[in-house]
Amino acid sequence: MLEETPPLLLPEEAIAFFRAKGIAFGFDWRDVWQEEHAKAFTVAKAMSRDLLEDIRQAVDDALVNGTTLATFREQLTPLLMARGWWGRSLETDPLTGEQRVVQLGSPARLRTIFDTNLRSAYAAGRWERIQRQKRVFPFLIYESVKDGRERPEHGAWHKTILPVDDPWWDTHYPPCGWNCRCTARPANQRMLDRRGEKVTDQPVRFPQKDYVNRRTGEITRTERGIDPGFSFNVGKAYLDPLSPKPMPGQPGEGDATAAADLSADAEKVLKRLLRPFELEAGEIQRGKIWRDATGWPFAIGAGLFRSPRGDLQLPNRSQLRRYELGLAALARPDTIRLVWVRDKTGRMMLMRRYLAGTVAFDIGRAGWRTTPLRSAGGGKIVWQR
Template sequence: MAAGPVPQEALDYFRAKALQPGFDYRDVWRDEYDLMFTVAKALRYDVLSDIRDAVAEALAEGQTFRDFQQSLTPVLQKKGWWGKDDVRDPVTGEVREVQLGSPHRLRTIYRTNLRTARAAGQWERVQRTKRTHPYLLYQLGPSQEHRPEHQSWLGILLPADDPFWQSHYPPNGWGCKCWVRQVSRREAERLIRSGRVSTVAPQIRTRAWVNKRTGEVETVPQGIDPGWDYHPGASRRQAIADKADQAEARFNGGGG
């Protein structure tokens, strides 16, 4: 899988994440991934840091998965984070035999972080240019098979600020390769005249899903994997805006 270097906005997004060790992938959930980097079962900070550094290098240099795997595998093997081992869950206290490093897990780490970083970087650019290119067009990726719901979203053309994107901005699940294309007003008019797009947000149908990690019952949009119904990059942007507002409030309060 050749990636090519990601845009600077995507790299900045990824590099700003703080390390968050966790036993289960649900220990960091939904838009918390905007702020934290975690890998399930990577409970040691040195191991988690090595993985994050390797991902950052892969993003910056445009490494293929093979390059990424060949570089990181011996590092993890040397530290003993490879194969299966008995690990204590710090939340439940239970000791379980779990899968640590493996080619399959490295592929998931590589693909997930590459796609979410690219999506977040694109969202940052959308915010800067939406005055002239205010629309997003849902597109399918190069997968051989697509989820039926994702196929039904192909050709949806909506303003970038439409609430639909808050939960349906891709990727929308493990392995999802869907993406959005930013569209100018003029192109949007041509696409609408052609009849090849839909300008009406589809009705969002949901299903109940039990988070076995917390016991909570969550509402998940159909066609989206649990935990993926968030907008990569949006909460990071909001967090930065909130900090700016707080700093301005402190400055104004102190200057009175």
């Protein structure tokens, strides 16, 4: 019997997304723009790593422990005050050189930091689950809170029902603005029939306008009801950091490429490594859900080669062929096994092992690695060509 209620989001999914972010400094909230927020943690005017790490740790604790806003404020406020990051202060804008009186820490700012980061992390976690379940739950239902405090546009989008892969979700997957409380709920045809609901022929549309980011010069065309900086699908953008990371002993540190950028040389190497997965334009950096021969899903993209800090770790010239063969084995294996391996601490880890050619590719929650085929025996065969 087909399941009637989609499984609940596991907190670990949202936590994994948040912890995979790098660090970015921005004096103005527009300095880190759109999808860049999915790659890096930032707080406007928090211009030192120690300060950002304090705030980041508090958000992490809130995700892990289900901390309330009141507790979040209570724990973080004295830390920010001790660092002198509280109240109004005369600061120099590094972009313009202008000195301005700006707001640093405050109860209102802590609420925004808490709300935006938690909602985005859970939305990204849901999207990963939505992608894995879309063969069973192929539709999404836009749901607004409808308590009289919602934006009129969000209220008009309430009960919009479209396929998961409809491009409307590229710009309308919640959150769609500051303090947006909307969600997107998975559904299947049986659920819609039972409730007398139908797929939407044409979503309600509102006028669009161009928004110019005066900090970066970027022009974004945004529909009314979607705040500037929110006109993207946080779940799709989050696929990059969702990718398993290189395990110790895998590719060495590259050029510390920022999480939001790819140099021409880095993109050339990544295209070569990821060729077996046939990524479309933009998917190398953004990532996409790819399924192996058994249907097991992975996020494939540049995120496979990012360190926990968000820097690229690309193989050097002597390593390149080894990893190229390993990824080819992942894409087109001769055999897939489940194997238990021991990490450097002695902890046992269950991994999926893909064997083809002369290299085996191991991948699991702890990350991924390549292994010479001669030392990659054992385990339980779960698929064979």
